[in-house]
Each structure stands twice: as C-alpha cells, then as structure tokens.
Amino acid sequence: MFYDRARIYVKGGDGGNGCAAFRREKYVAEGGPWGGDGGKGGDVIFMGDGGLRTLVDFRYQRHYKAGRGRHGRGKNMHGRTGEDLVVRVPLGTVIRAEDSGRLLGDITRDGQRLVVARGGRGGRGNARFAGPHNKAPTMAEKGEPGEELWLMLELKLLADVGLIGYPNAGKSTLISRVSAARPKIADYPFTTLTPNLGVVSLGEGKSFVMADIPGLIEGAHGGAGLGHDFLRHVERTRLLVHVLDTAGTEGRDPLADFQVINRELALYNEALAGRPQIVVPNKMDLPESEDNLARIKDALAGKYEIFPISAVTGAGTAELIGRIYDLLQEIPAEPLHAEEPAEVVHHAGPRFEIYREDGMLVVTGREIEKHVAMTDLDNEEAVERLQRIMHLMGLEQALRDQGARNGDLVRIRDFTFEFVD
Numbered sequence: 001m002f003y004d005r006a007r008i009y010v011k012g013g014d015g016g017n018g019c020a021a022f023r024r025e026k027y028v029a030e031g032g033p034w035g036g037d038g039g040k041g042g043d044v045i046f047m048g049d050g051g052l053r054t055l056v057d058f059r060y061q062r063h064y065k066a067g068r069g070r071h072g073r074g075k076n077m078h079g080r081t082g083e084d085l086v087v088r089v090p091l092g093t094v095i096r097a098e099d100s101g102r103l104l105g106d107i108t109r110d111g112q113r114l115v116v117a118r119g120g121r122g123g124r125g126n127a128r129f130a131g132p133h134n135k136a137p138t139m140a141e142k143g144e145p146g147e148e149l150w151l152m153l154e155l156k157l158l159a160d161v162g163l164i165g166y167p168n169a170g171k172s173t174l175i176s177r178v179s180a181a182r183p184k185i186a187d188y189p190f191t192t193l194t195p196n197l198g199v200v201s202l203g204e205g206k207s208f209v210m211a212d213i214p215g216l217i218e219g220a221h222g223g224a225g226l227g228h229d230f231l232r233h234v235e236r237t238r239l240l241v242h243v244l245d246t247a248g249t250e251g252r253d254p255l256a257d258f259q260v261i262n263r264e265l266a267l268y269n270e271a272l273a274g275r276p277q278i279v280v281p282n283k284m285d286l287p288e289s290e291d292n293l294a295r296i297k298d299a300l301a302g303k304y305e306i307f308p309i310s311a312v313t314g315a316g317t318a319e320l321i322g323r324i325y326d327l328l329q330e331i332p333a334e335p336l337h338a339e340e341p342a343e344v345v346h347h348a349g350p351r352f353e354i355y356r357e358d359g360m361l362v363v364t365g366r367e368i369e370k371h372v373a374m375t376d377l378d379n380e381e382a383v384e385r386l387q388r389i390m391h392l393m394g395l396e397q398a399l400r401d402q403g404a405r406n407g408d409l410v411r412i413r414d415f416t417f418e419f420v421d
C-alpha cells in the first residue's frame with residue numbers, strides 16, 4: 001500500500017532533575033552543596049533517507065519518544081544526556097505542526113537532519129544556586145519537560161517521471177511491465193481519478209518512480225480538471241514520457257495525437273508542459289506501426305529523443321528505462337518549498353495568557369509553565385525563586401490588569417497560590 005500522509009506524535013526526552021545534596025565527609029565541618037545537574041533530554045530528529053519511498057511505516061508506529069536525561073546525583077555528579085531518537089523519512093517529506101499548521105521543515109537531501117521535538121534542559125543541582133547570599137541552598141531545579149507535539153507528514157515527491165499520452169496508448173501496460181512494486185495510493189480525498197504509480201528498479205539501489213497522468217484529455221476537454229492533490233504530485237515530475245499508440249489502433253494519427261496532447265498539457269499546466277520530454281512510440285509489435293514510426297522520426301527527431309517499444313512484448317523497454325534513469329541524474333530535483341524556514345521557531349507566541357475558570361485565575365504560557373514544571377514546589381527556597389521569576393516576567397502586573405484582587409487564587413499547571421498585591 002502507498003500512503004503519502006501520516007500523523008504522528010513526537011516527544012523530546014524530559015530533562016533529568018537536578019540534585020539537592022550536601023557534602024557529608026568525615027572531618028569536613030560544614031558540608032557545602034554538591035548536588036549535580038540533571039542531564040538534557042534527547043531530541044527527536046528526522047533524517048532524510050534517499051532509500052525510502054513511502055510514509056507507510058508511520059501507519060504502524062505513531063509515537064516517537066527520545067530518551068530522558070538522567071537525574072543529577074550527589075558529589076556533583078551530573079546526569080547523563082538522554083539519547084536522541086533519529087527517525088528516517090523519505091526525501092520530499094514536508095513536516096507541519098498539527099495544531100497550528102506551521103511548517104517545521106522540508107526534508108529534501110539524503111542525510112539532512114531536522115530537530116522536530118527538543119529534549120528538555122536538565123535541572124540544575126543545588127551546587128549551582130550557591131552564592132554570597134546563600135551558601136547552603138536546599139533547592140534544585142527539576143528537569144524541563146521535553147517538547148511534545150503532533151506532526152502532520154506529507155510526502156510530496158511522488159513521481160520522478162510522468163507518463164502522458166492518449167487513453168489506450170499503453171501507459172498502464174508500460175508501468176506494469178517495467179515496475180517492480182506497484183504501490184496504490186490510499187486515502188485519496190477524491191475518487192474520480194487515481195494516479196497509477198510504479199517504482200522502477202534497475203538494481204544496485206537505483207530506482208525511480210513513474211506515474212501515469214490520467215485523464216489529461218478528458219479532464220481538459222470536459223473542463224473537469226483534476227483533483228488538486230493529484231496535481232500537486234504530478235507537478236513534481238522531472239521528466240515527461242510521451243507514449244504514442246503508433247499503430248493508430250483507434251483510427252487516429254499518432255503524430256496528430258502528439259500535438260494535441262502537448263497543446264492540452266500547456267493549457268492544463270504551463271510548468272508541466274515545460275518539462276523535458278521524450279517520445280515513446282509504443283505497440284511496435286503491430287505491423288501498422290512501422291510506417292507511422294518513420295513519420296514520427298521525420299517530424300520529431302532532433303527535437304526529441306525517440307525510444308520505440310512494445311509494452312506488451314517488452315521490446316525496447318530496458319533501453320528506455322536505462323535512458324530515463326540517466327536523464328534523471330542530469331535533471332536536478334527542485335527544492336520542494338519556496339518557504340524554506342531559516343530556523344525552526346518552536347512555540348512562538350504570547351508570553352502568557354490569563355483566563356478565569358471556576359473563580360480562579362488560570363495562567364498558561366510556555367515559558368511560565370516551564371518554570372513551574374522545573375520548580376520543586378515542596379521546597380520553600382525554590383518557590384520563592386519561582387515568585388521572583390514571575391515578578392520579573394511581569395506576571396503580577398498582568399494579573400492586576402485582569403482584575404486580580406488580594407486573596408484571589410491563581411493557578412499555573414499544578415501550582416496554586418494566593419494573589420497578594
């Protein structure tokens with residue numbers, strides 16, 4: 001089965017907790033703080049893999065979590081960093097955050113890496129909070145939670161080669177003749193036309209994807225047009241292979257067919273019409289084809305490369321796919337997106353939002369929630385520090401602006417406190 005869309009959940013590893021510990025050695029009277037830092041959580045990283053062709057693996061596994069950082073320990077021992085999780089995706093995969101639709105990136109190159117969910121920072125151990133004002137801090141930070149989100153993956157680079165030609169020219173026959181795998185596109189939002197796809201393998205890991213561009217003539221004449229999703233796929237083809245019914249089995253002239261199809265193609269999609277094109281006179285096993293082939297050669301040789309074949313007997317097809325493969329090496333793959341993001345901006349947005357719920361003021365916001373998550377709420381020093389941070393972030397003023405009064409309850413995640421003006 002062939003799938004070109006997937007929805008998956010990714011989570012960076014949580015940072016390890018910092019440790020609160022004190023020196024407790026013989027002969028050392030006043031043990032100083034020496035709790036180590038927690039380790040950073042691992043990242044979830046996508047990596048381009050030119051050998052992959054589909055997103056099918058993501059149908060079976062939807063959750064991807066990187067390793068968590070280890071907790072810090074006494075004697076200033078830092079926790080180990082969590083392991084990154086590297087997920088291989090086919091080239092042409094476009095990644096968006098599901099909630100906002102924001103583009104995280106495009107994977108277009110083999111080995112290209114993109115961090116899609118960052119691991120959390122490790123919490124600092126109490127040794128790091130020691131200073132002139134506090135020689136024996138009892139607080140340590142908890143680890144920052146790893147980033148988590150749902151992603152929409154979309155595979156855009158489906159076909160390297162598009163087959164064009166009149167109905168019954170033999171496009172389907174050619175695809176089934178030369179392709180090893182015959183993936184089917186499932187979950188297509190429109191049902192009238194299904195692109196016919198084939199993966200053509202030449203051995204030694206060499207392959208390309210060929211797609212039929214069905215209904216070009218019917219769609220153009222009827223003004224029906226093809227589904228947008230399908231168009232998007234065929235727009236990516238780098239080379240067009242124009243298949244002709246050389247025998248004229250339906251009573252038409254193959255040379256006239258050639259002109260008609262190219263005219264329709266230009267009307268239908270100018271960019272597609274400008275692609276390199278090679279001409280494939282098919283049905284050469286039929287005797288009627290000989291004269292027509294001579295005429296086709298007279299008219300088109302010099303302008304186009306011509307590869308006569310018989311899709312039914314297979315004559316000429318090996319030369320054809322060999323040449324297609326070589327041509328594809330010369331035609332560069334276009335970048336898939338104009339909007340190439342310079343850097344992934346993770347969770348941009350307002351600093352915090354405040355709303356009322358059950359008579360309580362609830363504060364949300366990535367930064368403030370992170371600070372709460374990293375605070376050991378059972379430790380008085382840590383809570384005092386959190387309050388200073390909230391003050392510096394301007395939360396008091398924001399709460400006042402929202403009409404908070406002395407004694408009102410304010411909640412941030414699992415931390416509830418009384419507002420004191």
Ligand SMILES: Nc1nc2c(ncn2[C@@H]2O[C@H](COP(=O)(O)OP(=O)(O)OP(=O)(O)O)[C@@H](O)[C@H]2O)c(=O)[nH]1
Binds near residue numbers: 169282313
């Ligand atoms: N004799 C002969 N017949 C062929 C050859 N290739 C295709 N045909 C026949 O031509 C007819 C049409 O072939 P298809 O492969 O279905 O043509 P198509 O271009 O895919 O047509 P659509 O699916 O309608 O777009 C079928 O009956 C095939 O058996 C060939 O090389 N020689």
